[in-house]
Amino acid sequence: MSAVSATSAAAAAPSSIWGGLDGPADRADILIVDDLPEKLLVFETVLGDLNQNLVFARSGADALRQILRRDFAVILLDVNMPDMDGFETATLIRRYKRAAHTPIIFITSYADEMQTARGYSLGAVDYIPSPVVPEVLRSKIRVFVELHILQRRIARQAEERVALAASEAALRLAEESTRRSSLLAGLSHALSGVLDLRQGIHALLTHVVPALAANATVALVDERGVVTHAATRSSLFEDDAASVELSPSALPSAHFALLREALEAPADAPARTANFVDGALQMLPLIHGDRFIGGLWIDGELTALSAALLDEVAARAAIAFATASLYGALQVEIAERRQAEARLEEASRRKDEFLAMLAHELRNPLAPIRNAVELIRLAAPAEAKVRWAADVTDRQVRQLTRLVDELLDVARISQGKVVLQTQCLDLVTLVTQAIDSQRDMLHKRHQTLTLSLPDKPVNLNGDATRLAQVVNNLLSNAIKYTPEGGAISVSVAHEPGGPGEFALLEVSDNGIGIDADLLPHVFELFEQGKRALDRTQGGLGVGLTLVQRLVQLHGGEVVATSAGAGQGSQFRVLLPCLGDVEEPVAPERSEQLPAATVARRILVVDDNVDVVETTTMLLSLSGHQVRSAKDGLQALHIATEFRPDVVLLDIGLPLMDGYEVARRxxxxxxxxxxxxxxxxxxxxxxxxxxxxxxxxxxxxLKPVDPHALAKMIEG
Known part of the structure; x- marks a missing residue:
């Protein structure tokens, strides 16, 4: 698509202002800025009937070049663009004198109040949502085009009147004016679109020497007044008066003295913008707004024409240099932002690696502990105290395993790595099973549970394992934070809402409650109330975060309420509900697996001695023939002679990892x-x-449930 498109005549009858257009010269220029070619094509199609000049830009930098070349009736500016977005582009556009009041209409697919306020602060006249409505876009653009054409006609008429009154003077100054216009036009064209400071300095010196002066020097300074770029040019030099780049320290002392004088002048002093003179040497300050950019030095006498033109030359150069400086600073900022994003991605990657290693290191010692508990149960089933100790140990191992799993689950959900395995479920059955699994803890703490369930199933589409985590976490949270003898209530119901129904799960207690300061943050990761030194309400502050994120993955929401400390708390979970289903799938219950029916040859490979010994003992007591190895090479050697039916193989082995052992x-x-x-x-x-x-x-995963392992071995 070409940068400029002169549209064909519109078939529809134009407005009264448009009806008097004389030809292409009376058409207004409309700038359309978007990085997507297909969207530019849409705008060309929609605005083609307006019979105006459509100018297209594919980036913010391209738009700035177009702004330097022509006046526009209106600018359509896409908000979301790479490298330089619409707001950054608008900020730079407003720094150009010719575009300071040009109407800007932002095109965006999303705009909140903060974004809208920012756009209007930059002088935006309107926001148009994407995709655009052709009639709306054309009518809005038509208004600004008509206004621009009217202003241009008024200006043209005024110029004609002035021209008639000053025709004799114009004739006398025609030659000088032509030279002036030609030089300024050439300079503007050379500086337009220049976003590199060195190229801009070279273009300026080329137009000043020898046309306006025999010798000229340019130097630019940063916000601290330190010279960053400098170059000089003389008509006495050979090689077609080429520009010579100077190092900042090579700037002549006389030039530097005038520069220092200008820098030390107050910003609002009239002398700040005047020429600084030292004999035949004078310096024109390059100022844009209230910022001092640098200086243009002229060495030698000036003609009347030169003196009149240099101020305009300096002003235009200052605008070009300011734009280039802003663009350079923006590029640096973009580069720094990308580096920061890269650092964040690297930190996220390292965090994932750390969590994986943490889980591995925590699970390794848990595995032999759980195996040892099972061995104790098998070896001394009649001793009550031993059974009690084994049960306590088993519960704590399961608690540690749950904490590890929850921490990893939160990390995986945050990274979008959790995929729900959904099916039709009955929430009533799922809640009942969760309560059954917690009855021992309720009985131990002498807590009363009130249960309110509907008569018919509450069907929903969900992941049974993940929703069981939600219910168990809320129930265990209520048990943990309710004193002994307290009351807990659980209810399930249908809740009308919008076009469909929701399943409502409520878990309430009369426990310690939630402080008003903590309540808004109760679902944030690692967030807890004030903890006592005895850690009776300990934990990582992960459970409720996991609840919220799993509920959100199911398209629902969870809300916590509490009247304050000591006033108990309530958690309400709303989940999208299905209609009546003939046979909803009930979540699987854990069951006691049968003992081994077939003795197998089993090879256990692990570098953790306790894991090897406890696993070997368990399997041997079940009637299997078991051998063990402590590394991959030993495992391969034993396997050749032992010919195992089953190999239990650790991944993190010395010398050769488990993946390579498996392949061999x-x-x-x-x-x-x-x-x-x-x-x-x-x-x-x-x-x-x-x-x-x-x-x-x-x-x-370690620690392995011995019953689950036995089931897998049985096949």
């Missing part, structure tokens, strides 16, 4: 058909996929 076992005839099960602390999706690629049949 699959390539060895004696173990090619063996059941390979990964027993590991690495449980992220990428770890599981790598395991499948390496040849593993199963992936189990």
């Amino acid at each position: 076992l699959r390539q060895t005839p004696q173990t090619a058909g063996a059941l390979l099960i990964a027993l590991t602390g690495y449980g992220q999706q990428g770890d599981r996929q790598r395991g499948r690629d390496a040849g593993f049949d199963g992936h189990m």
Whole structure:
């Protein structure tokens, strides 16, 4: 698409102002800025009937170049563009004198109050949502075009009247005016679109020497007054009066003295904008707004024409240099922002690695503890105190495992790595099972539970495992923060809302309540109320964060309320509800698995001695023939002779990791058909996929449930 499109004559009858247009010269220029070619094509199609000159720009920088070249009746500016967005572009546009009051209409697919206020502060006259409505866009653009044409006609008429009154003077000054206009036009054209300071300095010196002066020097300064760029040019130089770049320290002392004088003058002093003279040397300050940019030095006498033109030359150069400086600063800011984003991505990657390693390191010691508990139960089932100790240990291992899983779940949800496995579920059945799993804790704390459930199922589309986490976390939270002998209530109901129904789950208690200061932050990660030194209400502050994010993944919401400290609390969960379903799927209950029916040859490979010994003992007590290895090389050697039916293989092994061991076992005839099960602390999706690629049949996280392991071995 060309940068400028002169539209064909409109078929519809134009307004009264447009009806008197004489031809293409009377058309107004409309600037359309968008980085997407297809959107520019849409604007060309929609605005084609206006019979005006459409000028297209694909970026903020391109728009600035167009602004330097022509006056526009109106500017259509896309907010979301790469490198330089619409607001940044508008900020730079407003710094040009010719575009200081040009109407700007922002095109955006989204605009909140803050964004809208920012746009209007930059002089925006309107916001048009994308995709645009053709009739609305054309009518709004038509208003500004008519106003621009009318102003241009008035200006033209005024110029004609002045021209008639001063025709004799104009004839006398025609030659001088032509030279002046030609030089300024050439300078403006050379400086338009220049966003590199060195190129701008060269263009300025080329137009000043020798046309206006025999010798000229330009120097630019930063906000502290330190010279950053300098160059000189003389008609006495050979090589077609080429510009010579100077280092800041090479600026002549006389030039530097005038520069220092200008820098030390008050910003609002009239002398600040006047020429600074030292004999035949004079300096024209380059000022844009209230910012001192640098100086243009002229060495030698000036003609009347030169003196009149230099002020205008300096003014135009200052605008060009200011734009280039702003663009350079913006590019630096963009580069810094990208570096910051890269650092954040790297920090996120390191955090993921840390969480994975943390989970592995925490699960490793939990695995032999859980195995030892099961061994104690098998070895001394009749001793009450031993059973009690084993039960306590088992509960605490499960609690530690749950904390590790919750921490990793929150991280995975934040990164969008959790995919729900949805099916039709009955919330009533799911809540009932959660309460059954918590009854021992309720009984131990002598707490009363009031349950209110509807007579018929409350069906919803959800992930059974994840929704069970929601219910269990809310219920265990109520039990934990309600004193012994307290009361807890759980209810499920249908809640009307909007076009459909919602399933409402409420968990209330008369416990310690939530302080008003904490209530707005109760779902934030690691956020808790003031903790006592005895840690009776301990935890990581992860459970409620996980509840909120899992509910949101299901399209619902969770709200916490409390009258204050000591007044109890209530959690309300709303989830989209399905209609009547004949046979909703009930969440699976945990069940007691049967003992091993077939003795198998099993090879256990792990560098943790406690894991190897406890796992070997458990499997041996179940009737299996078990061998063990402490690294990959030893495992490969034993497997060739032992010919195991099952290999329980850790991933993080010394010398050779579990993935490589699995690949080699699959390539060895004696173990090619063996059941390979990964027993590991690495449980992220990428770890599981790598395991499948390496040849593993199963992936189990430490600490492994002995019953689940037995079931997998049984096949």
